[in-house]
Amino acid sequence: MLAVLALAGAAVFAPWTSSQTASSKPTVDLPAGAMQAKATTACTECHEARIVLQQRLSKAAWTKEVDKMTKWGALVDANDQDALIDYLSANFGPDQPPYQPLRSAPQQSLKDKYRR
Numbered sequence: 675m676l677a678v679l680a681l682a683g684a685a686v687f688a689p690w691t692s693s694q695t696a697s698s699k700p701t702v703d704l705p706a707g708a709m710q711a712k713a714t715t716a717c718t719e720c721h722e723a724r725i726v727l728q729q730r731l732s733k734a735a736w737t738k739e740v741d742k743m744t745k746w747g748a749l750v751d752a753n754d755q756d757a758l759i760d761y762l763s764a765n766f767g768p769d770q771p772p773y774q775p776l777r778s779a780p781q782q783s784l785k786d787k788y789r790r
Contacts, residue, residue: 702727702776704727712758716758719748730770
């Protein structure tokens with residue numbers, strides 16, 4: 675009985691949580707390159723691109739990170755793993771400049787927006 679209730683609860687809340695996660699991700703592109711699309715697919719399935727953009731890891735650290743993420747379910751074909759690590763190392767290595775987040779225009783407050 676408890677298992678049935680747990681499954682029913684998961685079925686009810688699963689669509690809400692997946693749609694909330696997908697719609698809340700900023701549309702920041704990873705740098706152009708042969709593995710851009712695969713990195714986007716593998717990395718942004720679970721988190722924002724910004725998480726990758728701010729990293730500055732060595733090739734060895736990227737290897738560990740990709741291994742860890744694939745064990746956690748990231749979709750990385752074994753044939754693409756080395757190329758993905760090379761892409762991440764080249765674009766987000768310790769020799770790259772620090773991450774500079776994009777700044778957006780300040781939002782208008784609701785108070786100012788609806789002031790008459």
